[in-house]
Amino acid sequence: MKKAYYITRMGRLERKGNTLFFENEEIKKAIPINSVSEIHCFKPVTLTSGAIKLLSEKNVPVHFYNKHSYYRGSFLPREPSVSGVVVIKQAEHYLSGEKRLYIATQFVEGIKASMLSLLKSKGANCSKLEDIEVSGQTPEELMGVESQLWREFYSLFSGLLKHFSFNGRNRNPPRDEVNAMISLGNSIMYSVALTEIRKTYLHPAISFLHEPLERRYSLSLDLADVFKPLTTFRVILRLVNRRQIREEHFERDVGVLLNGEGLRTFLGEMNSELERKVFHPRLRRKTTLRYLMRLECYSLVKHLLGDSTYRSLRAWW
Incomplete structure (x- = not known):
């Protein structure tokens, strides 16, 4: 199974022979390109023409973030999986109010189910969250329901934190430690979702819950929110x-952000979570959370083609 590779220092990516290297004034490190799913750069990184060619040959995207860990953009090799039929069907389902509403509803149902899975595993009283009905006549109304779900989720989540206070979501930039971690984690999930979508026939810019806009891959937002x-x-x-992240792992600039040590700690734990395996009852084998995202894409493709009806993830672990 291929894994993500995270770069937290300034430097450059270059090719020597058939090997990709990360280099700066202090280190020179080979990157196992054949076992890398994507590369995430949290500091300024230069890609040489040789590195771009090798990344393209191996179909490894590179995602870039600013100092507050917000997603800035990606180097995306030529799409490996292309199907005009699927893209046409995807557009048809977006243009049909009824078909789009069904898929958007499924995404919000999946978001709610994932929230409940986490909170109940920690012993939280989820009665108010459970009572929120997922329904709406338009995607905009469903986005309103999603916002209501997140507000209740944040309130319950705050009560589970032992060592940091969290009084709701803020961003651009985050003003406290918990929001700094949320922004970082959400940006990673957006990029991972984009990576997994590109391994299927889906077009990442045609979404159903979020409105497609220029300069963003909005289907990645739909998918990432579920996870x-x-x-x-x-x-x-x-x-x-567990006190693995403490106050000394943050610094204040314009807003709050993780310092180098804190960033590496968070990324290591995030990567472990994405690679964590859970038993899949339908496949009858264990699979990673990352691969579950791709399975969601496959299920959506089948729905678009009329082979089966899409039902978003209902976390069972």
């Missing part, structure tokens, strides 16, 4: 409550 409670927020709880 964020199971990844980003699970990791934050573990790191905070």
Whole structure:
């Protein structure tokens, strides 16, 4: 199974022979390109023409983030999986109000189920969250329901944190430690979702819950939101409550951000969570959370083609 590779220092990626190297004034490190799913750069990194060619040959995207860990953009090799039929069907389902509403509803149902899975595993009283009905006549109304779900989720999540206070979501930039970690984790999930979508026939810019806009891959937002409670927020709880992340792992600039040590700690735990295996009852074998994201894409493709009806993830672990 291929894994993500994270770069937390300034430098450059270059090719020597058939090997990719990360280099700066202090280190020169080979990157196992054949076992890498994607590369995440959290500091300025230069890609040489040789590195770009090798990354393209191996179909390894590179995602870039700013100093506050917000997603800035990606180097994306030529799409490995292309199907005009699927893209046409995807556009048809977006243009049909009824078909789009069904898929958007499924995404919100999946988000709610993931929230409940995490919170109930920690013993939280989820009665108010459970009572929120997922329904709407338009995607905009469903986005309103999603916002309501997140507000209740944040309130319950705050009560589970032992060593940091969290009084709701803020961003651009985050003003406290928990929001800094949420922004980082959510950005990673957006990029991972984009990587997994590109391994299927889906077009990442045609979405159903979020509105497609220029300069963003909005289907990645639809998919990532279903998995964020199971990844980003699970990791934050573990790191905070076990004191693996503490106040000294943050710095204040314009807003709050993780310092170098804190960033590496968070990324290591996030990667472990994405590679964590759970038993899949339908496949009758264990699979990683990362691969579950791709299975969601495959299920959506089958729905678009009329082979089966899409039902979003209902976390069972």
